[in-house]
Amino acid sequence: MKKSILFTFLFIQILANAQFYERNLSSEKWSFKNAKENKWLTASVPGTVHIDLMKNNIIPDPFKDENEKKVQWIENEDWDYQTTFSISQKELNNKNIDLVFLGLDTFSEIYLNGKFIQTTDNMFRKWTIPVKDFLQAGENNLQVRFKSSVNVGKELAEKVPFTMPESPRSFVRKAQYHFGWDWGPRLVTAGIWKDVKLNFWNNAKFQNIAIEQENLNSKKAELKIYTEIVADESGKYSISINGKSQNISLKSGLNLISIPYQINNPKLWQPNGWGNPNLYDLKITLQKNKRNIDEKSEKIGLRTVELIQKKDEQGKSFYFKVNGKPMYAKGTNWIPGDSFSPRMTKEKYQNLIKDCKEANMNMIRVWGGGIYEDNEFYKACDENGILVWQDFMFAGSFYPADEKFQKNVELEVKDQIERIQNHPSLALWCGNNEIDEAIVNWGYQKQFKYSKEDSLQVWKDYKTIFHEIIPKAIKKYATTDKQIYWESSPSIGWGHKESLTEGDSHYWGVWWGEQPFEIYNEKVPRFASEYGFQGMPTLEATKSMFSGNPELDLQNGIIKAHEKHSRGWEIIENYMKRDCIVPKDFVKYNYVSQLLQARGMQIAIEAHRRAKPYNMGTLYWQLNDCWPVVSWSSIDYLGSWKALYYKVKRSFENQVIFTEEKDDVLAFYAINDNSEKFQDLSLDIDIIKFNGEKHGSAGTADSETLEPNSILKFPFSLEEIIGDAEKNEIFLHVTLKDKKDEKIIAETNYFFAKPKDLKLPKPNIQIKKISSTEIEISTDVLAKDVYLIGNTHFSDNFFNLLPGASRRIKLSKPLEKIEVISLWDTMN
Structure with a gap:
């Protein structure tokens, strides 16, 4: 046949x-x-x-x-x-x-x-x-x-x-x-x-299935399966969950049926870095006369998520407790991956979320000016242990609240709750992005000459949509374990003192306020849900802006047009002059632009994590792009990692050492974000000249213990560490070790001067081919911020290569030629 x-x-x-x-x-x-x-x-x-x-x-x-x-x-x-x-x-x-x-x-x-x-x-x-x-x-x-x-x-x-x-x-x-x-x-x-x-059906069909987790412990998970069934024909039916069947009676029309279901010895869904994001398959079947008439499949995870806000001496806490334990949220903000959403493939969704996992993230915020993402996005978050902060799609404006608009919003919320809520990755619903702040802080009322009555109407409409319609819809349509709601992100604008002592914060003193990066050390909120700085995309993404041969010149109108912030180029240039030597060569400018962005975000992330448990979350702006552009993204439109993303991956590791220089004190912070306990530690500090000569060393007491989910501080006087050394000629190499087996738990390098002030010697960087997809790179003296250039993904990039050291790097695909530059090349 x-x-x-x-x-x-x-x-x-x-x-x-x-x-x-x-x-x-x-x-x-x-x-x-x-x-x-x-x-x-x-x-x-x-x-x-x-x-x-x-x-x-x-x-x-x-x-x-x-x-x-x-x-x-x-x-x-x-x-x-x-x-x-x-x-x-x-x-x-x-x-x-x-x-x-x-x-x-x-x-x-x-x-x-x-x-x-x-x-x-x-x-x-x-x-x-x-x-x-x-x-x-x-x-x-x-x-x-x-x-x-x-x-x-x-x-x-x-x-x-x-x-x-x-x-x-x-x-x-x-x-x-x-x-x-x-x-x-x-x-x-x-x-x-x-x-x-086109859906064809007879007798009855499932309209919606919602799964509620009523009780969860080490012995059992007690679930309630809520089914909405539309019956064309009343009578006796049966419904089964993974083969366990029970009889039900349906009337003609809409029927609400709830069925208890139990899972013994449950394996928890864990966020990335804590364990496996274990998932369970549920097959729910509707039958009449022992004949299947409809069937749905759901993949669920068993976990608990709570948003903890408790008053304390400094204000009010804001953190997520997952499976009964406080979780430090490490992550980013997501915008749509394309201006034309239908072009987003399953592979692109999977790759971007897998990148989040690889960069040690555990949370992503879906920003409110985009779309409620495709099912593949939430599936990828489920599979990779990435919790989702889900904004509703309202952003940076005022919105009406007439009766028709209210009903439209309620039905929108209903549809999205029913589609998304069974995903274990869903952590929180948020009403909007920056609308509370827009009303209070952005001066629109003055700009458009509002009367007092106009201003009152705007606030009334805001309260109607975000304090009444949406939360009521969540309560009506979401299961009780998926009803965490936050009205607006941020809860308080960044110009107000309270934005740092309670709620979530969008701190834009850097970039919009043009404050130096170091202000991040002072402006530390309880939960940083948005902050950022722009950097250029990779060279390949920049070239993709052109339909013909790319003309890589900062004055090129095409490149200028792919910067959508009205003062973007000016702001980048001003910050670059503060911290770096500004190159004239385009490739080097692109490189320094990426380093500048990475430097700013590294300072912010380290300040946030050092402040744990006062600060319990840092979600930088932003992960991705919707087209080839100069932006705040850390992964460009082509999916390539910018310098920022390589730095983020290191800064988000579960065990890290961060350094703080303040008031002639040099403090080292050892941070542990998971459940592992480390004992009998030693902190080794080597003071190294850029040419490789060792200037000295210092060490800590030998009996420190790094508890689970905790932080250790090791303070030293600055003079004790560096003595008479010139700050722009040395760096620190700091390692936290287990004394018994000399295993390195965490390590870092610390530079005392801004990039433009460093007196770097010329490195002799050598690249040795190990295989078609692996190289070994080495140097004689310090090679700072080594940049490997090529149309492939490097397993590591934009890294410091210590004097006399080598590092092996894997390539996603073979390259005939790999170019390499370091910070020294931009200064000479």
């Missing part, structure tokens, strides 16, 4: 026997057109209008050159999408047929066989439409007509008696970054950005 005939036969058999099945209409042939025109062009679903216009060679790639300017007309047009699909009589005989859009961007009217069936007004909602009565055996036509989000947003804005900042984006329930940000282009999309499905 031919394969095609066999497939058709099997498919018919499935239809004959199934009570619930679905067809993915995304794979049908779709076309699109400008609503003003008659010519239909080939389209992709899932997709966006920009992707389709590019594929049809109507617009250039907006990521290349200065093409972003050339495609702005798209946002003001209306766009139509359509497909035809065939329905068999056997399919049409099903009692119920639902058309399901998992994501429509944003304002649309839907027509089936020429008949209007639904309007949509929210990119983040799922739209389920009963369509049996609109379908016919044979060919069917489905059309989605999108209205311009910009034009509709303007119409909505006109109904408000005062000017809203960032208008019209705050009136439009779509990804806010589409309207442009200080790291992203303005590309206001439209289209069918998620799958379209």
